[in-house]
Amino acid sequence: MSFVWFVRHALVAQFSRLPPAEQFLRHAVDAGVGSVALLTLLIFFAGMSLAVQGYGAFVRMGGQEFLGLFCGIGGVRELFPVMAAIVCGARIGANLAASLANMQISEQIEALSVMGIDPMRYLVAPRLWAVVFTMPLLCAYADVVGLSASYFAAVVQLGVDQGTFSAQLREIIRWQDLAVGVGKGVAFGWLVAIIACYHGYRAAKQEGAAGVGVATNRAIVHSTVVCIVLNMILSAILYA
Amino acid sequence: MPEPITAPAIELDGVSKAFGANKVLDDVSLTVRHGSIMVMLGPSGTGKSVLLRCLVGLLRPDAGRVLVYGEDVAALDESRPRDRARLFALRRRFGMLFQDGALFDDMDVGDNVAFPMRMHTDLSEAQIRAKVADKLRRVGLSGVERKAPSELSGGMRKRVAFARAIALEPDIVLCDEPSSGLDPVMSATLDELILELHRTLGMTFIVISHDTAEAKKIADTIGLLASGKLVTYGPAADVFAEGQPALRQFFERSTEGPIRVL
Ligand SMILES: Nc1ncnc2c1ncn2[C@@H]1O[C@H](COP(=O)(O)OP(=O)(O)O)[C@@H](O)[C@H]1O
């Protein structure tokens, strides 16, 4: 089963009919709510680090008023969404790959198809929709948490002028940037989900439990690499 | 009075299947009458499960035809959309008990048995629940609806899987080693159930087994698969009378004979 074959069938399954609401909801909650705690923690520290590092660099040349600019560009346009995609992608992708691989090695996927139910429609499509829907929300949430953390570090801890920081943020961050962030989230979400489902689906019964580990591992590595590369390409196209 | 079905339920014609250099099925041909019970015996690793997978199109043979009520499953390619629809429709004539049960572990027992009915019928929730209770009672597991599959023993899982396989009262039920992992009494109960379903609903059964007592009890037709070849196949009475050496070895649980494992 090639990746191209899988993607083609997954797309047909995804767009031929909307998934059952109950399935979709379960996976969306799993992917979204399950990621919030980890994401909040990591992005909060990342946002603070960004401000601290930026401050350290700017203060030497007396340009600490540019900190808002720096956090806006570095955080909202780049760091926060891509970090959200990688962190949540790893978590969500690992879950998806492990659950599908487990279903594959325990013959549950075959059992579905023998019942005349298309596993692509029943298993893969709701997961794809769920992650495509959740990932942009997580990216947007990461922007909010990350910026708040940067603001907190800059204004409260390092004493940067609040008015300047906010003004610069408003200056550099346009609505388009937030839209791009959400759009990236959709793309990241779909890629993470399709890669994870593919590796999970491809696990072979002969591999046994080891197959679940292999599928999970591949899902994480491949989706992380793809997200980072895609992010770089999008940045080059949109902002260069 | 429905028209009597005269076409064979299953016809295999020269079916061969290899995985790389591993020739698993070698030119297997057989016919299973509608409404009969066929028991396929054979040592493990000889392709019995592969044979069942070929019947429902989970595996495609390299050569040969697999006719299900006259339609060639082997000619259908699951990756082609039109064939896929045809294949999924054909599969609804089957219920299948997998070797390890293959219960959905994100659902409880009741939902597992109800699943095929929820997907393929318009029955009300109350009707489904009544049918689930009936099927579970038949396999000796009344009242386990709310348990998770992981809470059950291997033998119980297998019986739940059997209840799920017969949930839609399909034309053909495929059972991959229903008796392995069951104690002798439970195994006999399951045999009785197969006979009862066969008698009352006219279901066709294809049962894979290691258990010669089970074969004697339920089979109309017996086959013996060894090293991918169909060594013996025919009406149970004839096969027993014939005293085919490999079959005799199987019945006598002997290491001496044509079946070599070492
Ligand atoms: N999907 C598969 N890929 C590769 N080899 C397989 C596959 N399915 C079965 N086999 C091989 O085919 C042989 C027969 O397997 P099987 O039909 O499961 O035996 P059994 O008669 O015990 O049910 C084994 O050697 C097994 O390793």
Ligand SMILES: [Mg+2]
């Ligand atoms: Mg087997």
